[in-house]
Amino acid sequence: MHYLDYNEKQAHGTADFPLAYYYVDEHHPRYHMPFHWHKETELLRVLEGQLRLSLDDREYVVSAGELIYIGEGVIHGGEPENCIYECAVFDPQPLLMHTHAVRRYLYQIQRRQIQILMRFTQKQPDILSRAETLYTSLRKKSSGWEMTSLGALFELYGIVFAGEYYTPCASENNAEGRLQQLKPVLEYMELNYQNPITLDDLSRLAGMSSKYFCRFFRAVIHRTPIDYLNYYRVERACYLMAAEGISVTEAAYQCGFNDSSYFVRAFKKYRDMTPRQYVQRLGKSG
Structure with a gap:
């Protein structure tokens, strides 16, 4: 992932399937992550080492195995510490909002009625398990990987709502x-x-x-x-x-x-x- 533009304009995935995967290690030209934001949602998982990550006005030290949820428009930037991390970047609207039953949940996020937890650790193994399925599918791209990836995303969001891994947003912030x-x-x-x-x-x-x-x-x-x-x-x-x-x-x-x-x-x-x-x-x- 380039992380070149503050308001990142690069397309992630394709028009038909707007979901992209990025693997970032010390040899990547954009290993360090300047502050930026984008309209897509990003799931970031640290594989090795630690990543010092800022999300809006919060700062986290993310360790191996932890998952970060970065919502639309969140200003974020990071400094790796002997770190390897991977990212799944996607636009939920064309990718997931195909039926009213799904839209009524995701609209709560889009309209900023709720804020999904930004950090998931071993305390939420169900979320990490679905993330593992998602990343494995995106890395290997075996036959049917698009369906496996979508299924993992749907399950992940379903667990977020079932487990109430979110907080209500104040009307004025x-x-x-x-x-x-x-x-x-x-x-x-x-x-x-x-x-x-x-x-x-x-x-x-x-x-x-x-x-x-x-x-x-x-x-x-x-x-x-x-x-x-x-x-x-x-x-x-x-x-x-x-x-x-x-x-x-x-x-x-x-x-x-x-x-x-x-x-x-x-x-x-x-x-x-x-x-x-x-x-x-x-x-x-x-």
């Missing part, structure tokens, strides 16, 4: 409204990271004073705005070097670093290695 104010900020970074961006630019987009915006941004993203902008620029540079074979110098320039020495310092800060070392490691793993 000020915290959620504040989180929505971050989305234009993140989109602006995505579209303009190659150019100079100031704190005043970002705080104006959020409709906040610079001082309050810094506090709010850090509370949600766990970095200052400028620190996160530089982190995102480095991640974009990594993608360009890994996926498109662009040189270190060109990647730095395309990602808003006009000073090569500053690029090297920033890269070492976020990746614990120089850009040259990163490229050399790519060559060894290729």
Whole structure:
């Protein structure tokens, strides 16, 4: 999964079957997960190690075997710690809402009347069992895998409602409204990271004073705005070097670093290695 766009626009699966599977390890060009969101639902399972994951204003350290439910529009990002994880990304509306009996349940999620638990552990073995069936089907793609995958998804949602693995949503949620104010900020970074961006630019987009915006941004993203902008620029540079074979110098320039020495310092800060070392490691793993 690329995780390139904050408001991710890539299609997941096909028009006929909008369900896609992604396996992500340290060799994946987007191993680190910048903050983003999408209209699809995502089920993420850690296979090895740990993943430090932020979901809106909550933070989790997810261990091997645990499952994360990421609903539509949730701002999420993560930092792996010797981690391998897999994702199933799907659009419930065309995939699951074929009958009124099903729609009346899933509309409760879509209309934000309920919030499904974001984290499932060994305390919910029934959910983890259906997730295992789903991921196995998506990985192997044996004959009939589409039906097996759909069946696992239907069962998983059925268990959510039978076990009441959800909480009612308040009719008005000020915290959620504040989180929505971050989305234009993140989109602006995505579209303009190659150019100079100031704190005043970002705080104006959020409709906040610079001082309050810094506090709010850090509370949600766990970095200052400028620190996160530089982190995102480095991640974009990594993608360009890994996926498109662009040189270190060109990647730095395309990602808003006009000073090569500053690029090297920033890269070492976020990746614990120089850009040259990163490229050399790519060559060894290729």
